[in-house]
Amino acid sequence: MAIKIGSPKGLYYYSYFTFIKTFFKELGIEIIFSPDTDKAIFEEGLMCSESELCLPVKTYIGHVSTLSRLVDMQFVFSYASIERKKWTCPKIMMANQMAVIDNPKLKLLELPILIRNSTTPVFAFRNIFRKFIGSIINIETKMIDLAFAKALKNQMQFQKNLIIPKISEKSRINIAVIGHPYVLWDNYLNMNIFNKLAALGISYATTDNIAFAAKRSQVKKLNLPREMSWTPCEEIMGSALHFASQPDIDGIIFLSMFGCGFDPISEELISDYIKRSFKKPFIKILIDEHTSQVNFDTKLSAFTDTIMWTKNT
Amino acid sequence: MRITAKYLLESLGAKVIPPPAVSQKTIEIGLSLCDEQYCMPFKVNVGDIVRAVEAGANTVLAAQSEGLCRFGGLWVPQKKIVERYFGKEIDFIPINQFDSMSSINKLIDTIKITISKEELIDVIERTIYKIDLCNEATGLSNYIRPRAVNKRKLSDIFWTAIDKIDTAKTWKDIKDTKDKIHKLFSDIPVNDKIKPVKIMLTGSIFDVAVPSSKFQLVEILGNMGAEVIPTLEFHDIIVLKNIAHDEKSKIRASEYARRNKELSQAAKKYIGVMASYYGFGGFAMQTVGNAALAKEKGFDGIVHIYPFGCMPEIVARSMLKKISKDTDIPILSLSIDEHTAAAGFLTRIEAFMDIVRR
Numbered sequence: 001m002a003i004k005i006g007s008p009k010g011l012y013y014y015s016y017f018t019f020i021k022t023f024f025k026e027l028g029i030e031i032i033f034s035p036d037t038d039k040a041i042f043e044e045g046l047m048c049s050e051s052e053l054c055l056p057v058k059t060y061i062g063h064v065s066t067l068s069r070l071v072d073m074q075f076v077f078s079y080a081s082i083e084r085k086k087w088t089c090p091k092i093m094m095a096n097q098m099a100v101i102d103n104p105k106l107k108l109l110e111l112p113i114l115i116r117n118s119t120t121p122v123f124a125f126r127n128i129f130r131k132f133i134g135s136i137i138n139i140e141t142k143m144i145d146l147a148f149a150k151a152l153k154n155q156m157q158f159q160k161n162l163i164i165p166k167i168s169e170k171s172r173i174n175i176a177v178i179g180h181p182y183v184l185w186d187n188y189l190n191m192n193i194f195n196k197l198a199a200l201g202i203s204y205a206t207t208d209n210i211a212f213a214a215k216r217s218q219v220k221k222l223n224l225p226r227e228m229s230w231t232p233c234e235e236i237m238g239s240a241l242h243f244a245s246q247p248d249i250d251g252i253i254f255l256s257m258f259g260c261g262f263d264p265i266s267e268e269l270i271s272d273y274i275k276r277s278f279k280k281p282f283i284k285i286l287i288d289e290h291t292s293q294v295n296f297d298t299k300l301s302a303f304t305d306t307i308m309w310t311k312n313t
Numbered sequence: 314m315r316i317t318a319k320y321l322l323e324s325l326g327a328k329v330i331p332p333p334a335v336s337q338k339t340i341e342i343g344l345s346l347c348d349e350q351y352c353m354p355f356k357v358n359v360g361d362i363v364r365a366v367e368a369g370a371n372t373v374l375a376a377q378s379e380g381l382c383r384f385g386g387l388w389v390p391q392k393k394i395v396e397r398y399f400g401k402e403i404d405f406i407p408i409n410q411f412d413s414m415s416s417i418n419k420l421i422d423t424i425k426i427t428i429s430k431e432e433l434i435d436v437i438e439r440t441i442y443k444i445d446l447c448n449e450a451t452g453l454s455n456y457i458r459p460r461a462v463n464k465r466k467l468s469d470i471f472w473t474a475i476d477k478i479d480t481a482k483t484w485k486d487i488k489d490t491k492d493k494i495h496k497l498f499s500d501i502p503v504n505d506k507i508k509p510v511k512i513m514l515t516g517s518i519f520d521v522a523v524p525s526s527k528f529q530l531v532e533i534l535g536n537m538g539a540e541v542i543p544t545l546e547f548h549d550i551i552v553l554k555n556i557a558h559d560e561k562s563k564i565r566a567s568e569y570a571r572r573n574k575e576l577s578q579a580a581k582k583y584i585g586v587m588a589s590y591y592g593f594g595g596f597a598m599q600t601v602g603n604a605a606l607a608k609e610k611g612f613d614g615i616v617h618i619y620p621f622g623c624m625p626e627i628v629a630r631s632m633l634k635k636i637s638k639d640t641d642i643p644i645l646s647l648s649i650d651e652h653t654a655a656a657g658f659l660t661r662i663e664a665f666m667d668i669v670r671r
Contacts, residue, residue: 052627052648080587090593094628097585101635112587225405228386261624264348268390272397 006032006071010060011092012079014185015208019155023129024075026147027139031075034067037188041066046289048102054259055289056182057091057098059189064099064106073107081116086231089261109136122152162208173307176243178207179255180232183287190255191287191296200304205249207239218242222269236266244270244278251281251307253300258288281307339364346394353620353650354517355387362395372404442487443478446494450474453498455542458535459509462502468532470497509540510613510669515600516647517619517626530618530647533659537666542612544603576602583632597625601632608640614669615642616662621650643668 007013007020024031035041037059045062067074080093087093100106111132118124126148133144175197183189184206197204207215215238219228222241228234236254243249252274256263267284274282283303285296343360362373373388373395392405454471461467474494481487512534531541577590580602584593600617607615617633619626630646637644645665647658 050627050631052621052630078585078587080591090597090625090628093587094584094593097583098628098631101583101631110585112585114587114591224389225392226386226389228389230386258350259622260350261352261622264350265386265390267348268393272393 003073004032004071005029005073005075006034006067007075008034008060008063008067009036010034010063010186011056011095011182012077012082012088013182015181016155018158019151022154023147023151026150027133027143029137032067032071034063034070037063037186039188042188042289049098052259053098054091054261055257055287056180056186056189056260057095058289059186060095060182061099061102064096064108065103068103068106073109076108076110078110078112080112080114081231082113083115083231084118084121085116086229086234087116088231091261159212163211164209173202173250173304173311174248175202175204175304175307176206176239176246176249176252177204177255178236178239178243178252180235180257180260181208183255183257184208189257189287191291191293193253193255193296193300196297196300197304200301202304205243207235210239210242214242215239218245222273224269228265230262232260233262233266236263237270240266240270240274240282244274244280244282249280250311251303252283253303254282254284256284256286258286281310346398350622352622352624355391358387359391359394362391363398366395366399366403372406439484439487443481446478446487446490447475449491450478450494450498451543453494455531455535455540457498457501457503458532459538459540460503460505460507462504464536467501470501473497507538509538510666511611512539512541512669513544513603513607513612513615514541514618515544515603515615516617516629517596517623530616530662533662534616534666537663539614539666539669541616544599573599576606578602579605580632583635593625593628597629600626600629601636604633604636604642604644605640608642612642614665615644616665617644617646619646619648621648 009017013020021031041062042059043062044065045058045060048065049058049061064074064076076096076099078093078096079088081087096108096110100108109132111128113125113128115121115124115128126145129148130141130144133139134141177184177190177193177197179190185208187194194204215235218238218241219234222237228237240252240254243252254263254267256267263284271282271284274280281303283299285299287296339360340357341360342363343356343358346359346363347356365373373392388405392403396403450471454467458464458467474497477490477493477497478487481490514531514534531543534541576599580598583601583605584598604615604617615633615637617626617630619630633644633646636642643665645661647661
């Protein structure tokens with residue numbers, strides 16, 4: 001019987017899933033991904049991890065643990081640094097180690113991603129994959145390179161498609177939702193916010209709809225005395241400022257996760273600026289494991305109602 | 314920390330206004346201004362800055378680093394919060410952990426004084442010597458406490474010693490202080506027959522290296538008859554040692570590097586290759602390494618202390634559970650936040666000590 005290989009959905013999987021899927025498909029390796037987050041996976045994550053960890057990492061650990069019952073082996077990625085001169089965060093970096101510590105039976109093939117010190121991130125990425133895949137299966141480097149190139153092309157195309165604006169002229173108001181990719185793409189963690197907005201007849205744009213360079217150039221406008229050396233922080237700040245300067249966006253919702261270390265910093269640095277310079281409504285909705293749908297809905301509708309009233313008068 | 318920073322600045326000719334000692338009021342000011350999700354040191358620090366500015370300070374010295382821990386960039390939001398509170402601009406001078414010299418030069422520019430390079434190095438040397446003295450006093454106190462017959466007097470003597478270090482100005486004064494401290498401590502009768510249990514204190518540097526940490530953890534443990542050995546010292550956070558290029562500081566730097574290598578080797582089993590090389594923020598790699606080596610080095614128990622919301626130490630906590638199982642050593646993880654009450658804290662330490670003694 002062939003060995004079943006899986007990979008958990010979680011954290012930066014949501015940014016790079018096109019790449020990951022194409023890459024392994026090209027190499028002829030079949031990968032089973034864990035199912036979308038649901039209550040069972042979420043609860044399992046809560047059971048298996050420290051109480052003070054942040055929600056996305058807890059959910060990720062739940063995915064790893066659930067998947068371990070379905071497959072024999074898992075490809076996991078340790079995202080320590082996905083951008084030059086920047087870190088992600090200690091918890092994301094160590095998520096796999098924490099999953100293994102609690103459950104030593106897990107068989108994880110860990111792929112550390114650290115391109116902080118390299119001048120050419122693409123080549124650094126390729127080297128990481130060459131080394132990693134080469135160490136597991138006997139395959140020619142050329143094949144890996146080909147698969148990598150194809151995967152990269154698909155990923156680029158995917159990201160380009162994302163940037164096409166979703167805002168339609170017909171809807172009554174337009175709202176920007178900012179947050180980490182692993183929150184925005186996970187409908188369980190983000191409390192199904194996008195379907196709810198759509199049901200209210202509101203069109204929306206998210207952090208992922210902005211080009212990478214645009215976000216980075218926005219952060220420079222803040223004139224911070226010191227550059228923030230963390231990717232999650234920059235992403236949030238950049239997208240918030242971008243949306244604040246767009247005239248067709250009527251309000252900004254910041255989905256903040258309990259336990260995230262960078263959310264309070266980002267909020268502190270941008271909220272004043274947005275309110276003062278652009279006079280745009282800005283709300284931070286904190287989600288933790290006790291947040292209920294009803295609670296969330298109330299906050300959401302209060303915010304959207306306020307915007308509609310101000311717009312009509 | 315406060316003493317040494319104050320000395321450095323005063324020697325450079327600045328007027329130093331230290332905030333009043335951390336009290337409930339300081340913490341409340343910090344809490345009222347900050348988002349709940351910041352870590353405890355951040356909130357207390359904001360309270361401190363507000364009180365110092367109220368007392369007349371106009372420039373704040375802040376630490377900065379390049380690592381994974383939030384600490385590195387925290388002074389930026391701090392500046393924002395404090396400026397909003399007072400409605401005026403307040404200067405922050407960041408001291409970069411790995412490039413202290415250029416930071417100090419910038420500091421000198423800001424306070425507008427002229428000082429020769431030799432003089433500057435001399436001042437820094439003296440500052441480092443003072444840090445050493447503080448460490449020595451802390452070490453002596455930690456050694457004597459479990460063995461002392463009269464423990465009550467010890468705390469007073471410790472703070473007298475720290476005061477002495479604080480007031481010493483010239484080289485001669487500072488060198489004399491060393492003898493004075495030893496004399497002070499030798500006054501306490503010690504029962505050498507007592508063999509105290511050895512407890513390792515590890516975790517976030519703010520709680521481990523600062524003797525006046527909130528709940529006097531070291532004192533409580535010491536009074537219960539445990540010899541507490543902290544794993545981190547002031548040296549680890551102020552890399553002033555890189556500045557003076559003499560033999561002594563070179564030895565110190567190489568010793569530091571050797572110790573770090575040993576720790577990362579020990580921690581590798583638990584945190585993986587990448588993290589053991591780069592660390593994962595703050596001093597968490599050292600925490601895991603120290604804990605893994607604790608049994609070999611003859612410790613009877615480990616107290617792991619960190620502020621609520623500290624990102625690297627939470628990760629370390631997961632690893633410590635495993636280490637405790639593997640090496641069969643009791644570990645107490647304490648997360649300190651503004652709601653931690655002294656009584657609950659004491660109960661947990663007592664229960665822990667009962668387990669260790671068995």
